[in-house]
Amino acid sequence: MKVFGVETLHEPEYDEIVSLLRIGGVIAFPTDTSYGLGADPFNPAAVDRIFAIKGRPESKPILLLVNSISTAKSVIHVDDRFLSVTETFWPGPLTIIAPANSGLPRNVTAGTNTVGVRWPIAPFATMVVGRFGKPITATSANCSGMPSTVTADEVRVQLGDSVDALVDGGLLPSRTGSTLLDLTSDLPTVLREGPVTFEQLQEFFKGRIRRTIA
Numbered sequence: 598m599k600v601f602g603v604e605t606l607h608e609p610e611y612d613e614i615v616s617l618l619r620i621g622g623v624i625a626f627p628t629d630t631s632y633g634l635g636a637d638p639f640n641p642a643a644v645d646r647i648f649a650i651k652g653r654p655e656s657k658p659i660l661l662l663v664n665s666i667s668t669a670k671s672v673i674h675v676d677d678r679f680l681s682v683t684e685t686f687w688p689g690p691l692t693i694i695a696p697a698n699s700g701l702p703r704n705v706t707a708g709t710n711t712v713g714v715r716w717p718i719a720p721f722a723t724m725v726v727g728r729f730g731k732p733i734t735a736t737s738a739n740c741s742g743m744p745s746t747v748t749a750d751e752v753r754v755q756l757g758d759s760v761d762a763l764v765d766g767g768l769l770p771s772r773t774g775s776t777l778l779d780l781t782s783d784l785p786t787v788l789r790e791g792p793v794t795f796e797q798l799q800e801f802f803k804g805r806i807r808r809t810i811a
Contacts, residue, residue, distance in 0.1 A: 598758040600749070603627060603721050603766040615728045617761050623647060625738040625752045626725070627766025628662070629717040630690050630775050630791065631745035632752050633735035634760065635662075635725065638672070641702045647734060648704070650759045653741040659705045660692055660713035661732040664723040669714050672698055672732055679780055685801060687716040688723070690775040690792040705734075711781050721764060737774060745772045 601610055614624060621643040624635045634650065636643035638661055648655055663669045666683060673679075673695040682693065697705075697712040706712050715735070717723065726733055737745045738752050738760075746752045749765035770792075777789035778798065787795050787808045799806050 599762045601764045622761040624762040625760045626764040628722050629719040630771035631747050631769050632738035634738045635733045638705045638734050641704055644704045651741045656707050658707045659734050659736050662722055662735040663714055663716050663732050664726040688718045692775045692777050694779040745774055747772050
């Protein structure tokens with residue numbers, strides 16, 4: 598496993614990281630909440646590696662990071678409600694579940710025909726998405742059932758050398774991960790609370806929202 602410091606990344610390091618993604622590699626990297634596992638979502642073998650690294654049930658979808666609305670449109674169906682929500686809360690720690698486009702591999706959506714997407718406030722993450730030219734995965738960099746990781750050392754403890762590269766972004770702000778909002782039904786539903794609060798979303802939707810926390 599190669600380790601990079603986010604503060605010392607230059608063109609050659611970015612090129613190396615993007616090259617790893619292009620050949621099916623998996624990286625652990627900082628987002629605007631906790632550390633995530635990045636891979637090419639259009640490479641089923643790379644996504645399978647994420648499930649193996651995490652010990653994650655394949656019945657759970659994998660969320661994706663984007664760096665623009667146009668990038669989001671490459672993987673999901675975008676409607677007016679989605680555009681309204683993202684105009685207010687993106688970039689930011691809000692993951693939105695939306696209908697997936699048909700081109701996404703089944704192991705990304707877990708057969709649900711939906712996928713979660715987020716445009717983070719995270720310079721490294723958005724830079725890599727831009728250089729890669731398409732979304733990357735960002736499921737949490739932890740063993741399934743264990744706490745999310747907010748330092749590079751925690752990633753090492755949980756995942757060891759199972760990833761190809763680790764980008765050390767220091768201490769991250771949110772072990773709970775991003776807020777998870779499902780827009781696939783008539784009534785928007787908060788599935789996980791995080792930095793974007795239920796009260797903020799309730800005000801935005803003028804009370805027409807529900808909360809179903811696992």
